[in-house]
Amino acid sequence: MTSDLFSTPDTKIRDRAEQLRRLLQEHGHRYHVLDDPQIMDAEYDRLFRELQTIEEQHPDLASPDSPTLRVGGKALNAFASVRHAVPMLSIRTETDTQASGAANFDSRVRRELELEESAPAVDYVAEPKFDGLAMSLRYEAGILVRAATRGDGAVGEDVTQNIRTIGQIPLRLPESVPQVLEVRGEVYMRRDDFESLNQRQREYGQKTFVNPRNAAAGAVRQLDPGIAAQRPLSFFAYGVGEVSRSEIGGPSFATHFELLQTLKTWGFPVSDLVSTAQGADGLMVYYQSIGRQRDSLGFDIDGVVYKVNSLALQTRMGFVTREPRWAVAHKFPAQEQLTTVLGIEVQVGRTGKLTPVAKLTPVFVGGVTVTNATLHNEDEARRKDVRVGDTVIVRRAGDVIPEVVSVLLDRRMPDTREFSMVRQCPVCGSTAVREAGEVDYRCTGGLFCSAQRKQAILHFAQRRAVEVEGLGDKLVDQLVDSDLVRTVPDLYRLTLSALTGLERMAEKSGQNLLEALQKSKETTLPRFLFGLGIRHVGEATAKELALHFGKLDSIMDASPEQLLQVRDIGPVVAESLHTFFAQPHNREVINNLRDCGVFWAEGEPAPVSSKPLSGKTFVITGTLPSLSRDEARDLIEAAGGKVAGSVSKKTSFVVAGTEAGSKLDRALELGVAVLDEQALRGLLDDRA
Ligand code: IVH
Numbered sequence: 159m160t161s162d163l164f165s166t167p168d169t170k171i172r173d174r175a176e177q178l179r180r181l182l183q184e185h186g187h188r189y190h191v192l193d194d195p196q197i198m199d200a201e202y203d204r205l206f207r208e209l210q211t212i213e214e215q216h217p218d219l220a221s222p223d224s225p226t227l228r229v230g231g232k233a234l235n236a237f238a239s240v241r242h243a244v245p246m247l248s249i250r251t252e253t254d255t256q257a258s259g260a261a262n263f264d265s266r267v268r269r270e271l272e273l274e275e276s277a278p279a280v281d282y283v284a285e286p287k288f289d290g291l292a293m294s295l296r297y298e299a300g301i302l303v304r305a306a307t308r309g310d311g312a313v314g315e316d317v318t319q320n321i322r323t324i325g326q327i328p329l330r331l332p333e334s335v336p337q338v339l340e341v342r343g344e345v346y347m348r349r350d351d352f353e354s355l356n357q358r359q360r361e362y363g364q365k366t367f368v369n370p371r372n373a374a375a376g377a378v379r380q381l382d383p384g385i386a387a388q389r390p391l392s393f394f395a396y397g398v399g400e401v402s403r404s405e406i407g408g409p410s411f412a413t414h415f416e417l418l419q420t421l422k423t424w425g426f427p428v429s430d431l432v433s434t435a436q437g438a439d440g441l442m443v444y445y446q447s448i449g450r451q452r453d454s455l456g457f458d459i460d461g462v463v464y465k466v467n468s469l470a471l472q473t474r475m476g477f478v479t480r481e482p483r484w485a486v487a488h489k490f491p492a493q494e495q496l497t498t499v500l501g502i503e504v505q506v507g508r509t510g511k512l513t514p515v516a517k518l519t520p521v522f523v524g525g526v527t528v529t530n531a532t533l534h535n536e537d538e539a540r541r542k543d544v545r546v547g548d549t550v551i552v553r554r555a556g557d558v559i560p561e562v563v564s565v566l567l568d569r570r571m572p573d574t575r576e577f578s579m580v581r582q583c584p585v586c587g588s589t590a591v592r593e594a595g596e597v598d599y600r601c602t603g604g605l606f607c608s609a610q611r612k613q614a615i616l617h618f619a620q621r622r623a624v625e626v627e628g629l630g631d632k633l634v635d636q637l638v639d640s641d642l643v644r645t646v647p648d649l650y651r652l653t654l655s656a657l658t659g660l661e662r663m664a665e666k667s668g669q670n671l672l673e674a675l676q677k678s679k680e681t682t683l684p685r686f687l688f689g690l691g692i693r694h695v696g697e698a699t700a701k702e703l704a705l706h707f708g709k710l711d712s713i714m715d716a717s718p719e720q721l722l723q724v725r726d727i728g729p730v731v732a733e734s735l736h737t738f739f740a741q742p743h744n745r746e747v748i749n750n751l752r753d754c755g756v757f758w759a760e761g762e763p764a765p766v767s768s769k770p771l772s773g774k775t776f777v778i779t780g781t782l783p784s785l786s787r788d789e790a791r792d793l794i795e796a797a798g799g800k801v802a803g804s805v806s807k808k809t810s811f812v813v814a815g816t817e818a819g820s821k822l823d824r825a826l827e828l829g830v831a832v833l834d835e836q837a838l839r840g841l842l843d844d845r846a
Pocket of ligand 1: 247249288293343396482
């Protein structure tokens with residue numbers, strides 16, 4: 159958009175401004191008053207900025223009822239209105255979700271402060287942008303007299319009753335505080351509290367909440383403080399509103415950071431993630447570091463906030479309409495997006511488990527393009543009532559598989575049909591059953607079902623099992639569909655001429671596969687056991703079994719009681735193993751594999767506890783100089799240690815290489831010992 163375009167406001171622009179106001183009005187109302195948003199925050203921000211730009215370029219188009227003149231929705235009638243002594247501001251949003259967004263802000267600050275290029279880096283405070291709702295807490299003579307929401311920035315709602323129920327918010331402050339003190343911060347709900355709240359809502363047949371922010375907003379606006387008290391809320395302070403001139407000896411601060419530290423000493427929760435940062439580089443490092451920790455925090459954040467640290471400089475920079483020039487919110491890529499459901503497919507897993515999967519219009523969320531989202535099982539799909547054609551919110555956080563959060567019901571088209579689970583396997587047509595107490599339907603076709611056979615073969619051939627290099631899902635589809643392979647042992651009976659008969663299979667590729675198969679024959683007992691795909695037997699269990707029994711035949715002939723003696727094996731796993739080995743066709747598969755030349759070293763049954771690293775838990779992160787992660791893991795496990803995926807207080811050591819990320823940060827935070835590869839080797843040698 160060039161400014162020329164705007165020199166004479168034509169009706170088009172006037173109409174657009176009007177349209178934007180209506181849209182923003184409606185969505186603002188849904189978001190702030192009804193707690194039921196219908197568009198993504200990013201989309202709202204975009205519309206808001208578009209209107210702001212138009213009004214800036216065309217002052218004659220500005221209108222007294224424009225949403226740009228206020229910050230949020232009107233106070234609900236049911237709560238008394240409160241005029242804020244000092245308006246509650248909003249912050250400008252930096253939407254460039256690259257770290258370079260931080261540099262944009264720094265340049266703007268330097269320009270506005272008219273700093274020379276040679277001037278030293280600006281001192282900032284960087285904070286998480288908490289995803290809850292803004293709150294102003296007014297204390298007079300150290301007593302909490304009023305808690306108010308932001309409302310439209312000038313007038314909010316009096317929610318004192320509900321806020322008093324938040325244990326983290328002090329009701330009385332130390333003597334030394336100013337006569338009038340307004341503390342501003344964010345009321346939010348922790349993720350674990352959110353999960354248990356929704357769990358409870360479900361148990362009582364009540365409506366569940368889409369995300370912690372909506373749950374927090376609902377709790378704050380709950381008219382019955384008794385109910386509000388049962389909704390677990392938390393609070394972080396991030397600033398102040400009105401503060402009376404300090405009496406003799408009262409506190410005075412020169413920087414925002416000092417202010418926050420003082421609030422902390424007065425009893426307000428201030429996030430430990432708040433930090434000072436120097437210049438654009440400091441902000442960028444902070445953005446990246448918090449971005450890495452985002453998924454492992456106990457609460458939702460949607461970005462970070464940068465603030466000029468010096469209060470004198472803040473005053474000098476001042477405000478533009480509703481936003482301070484000295485602060486900016488730097489967003490992270492959205493983890494939730496809207497898209498539409500193109501279809502619902504039922505996929506068949508290795509053990510016959512049938513999973514409904516929503517096929518979506520591709521959407522960029524959480525840093526990747528998502529086309530499928532799991533609906534988990536029949537109950538979940540019904541509970542969310544996802545239908546073909548629906549507009550849905552999809553969420554992808556971290557490495558977690560994408561899922562449908564909820565359906566926007568008022569966008570539902572007429573004539574949609576409720577999803578119902580298939581009663582037959584969509585692949586082999588066998589009956590699908592859901593056993594009592596189970597959430598999943600299963601195909602009863604077993605090895606008759608080609609989908610199950612394909613999954614079983616892929617499972618066997620995967621890297622962490624018997625590893626047949628290059629045997630991926632396309633090739634398995636071809637092998638099974640052409641009937642060259644029915645069960646795993648058939649793989650080892652493949653010939654070059656049979657393979658080259660397949661479409662798109664050149665002689666070279668055929669040879670490569672045969673070589674990979676040959677190589678895979680020499681394996682280990684844990685890998686082989688895991689590769690069999692016995693229900694509930696993952697890698698860790700396979701390793702324990704191999705260690706305990708030493709020989710496959712002993713495992714195959716073990717009674718459930720004997721199996722129960724293995725570390726970490728409970729009745730469900732013992733039963734599953736026993737049932738598996740009781741089936742003649744499973745024994746036949748194993749015998750066939752042995753006949754085909756698959757072999758592994760067997761040992762004597764070994765007591766577990768004597769190992770040097772027994773009882774120690776390791777987490778591996780980053781790239782180690784000479785060991786792959788799998789190799790490091792094998793070494794640790796061989797010495798009796800355990801390898802876990804995430805760092806907690808129970809972690810004994812974190813083994814860190816280059817580009818170690820949030821796990822290293824977490825280790826440092828918790829004071830867990832950190833080893834490099836050399837130190838790990840030392841530990842293994844020492845104790846050998
Ligand atoms: S400072 C003068 N700091 O983001 C700036 N706001 O539009 C006043 N928010 O809903 C706000 N975390 O409640 C500030 N660390 C933080 C924040 C934060 C979240 C929210 C705030 C408001 C929005 C700002």
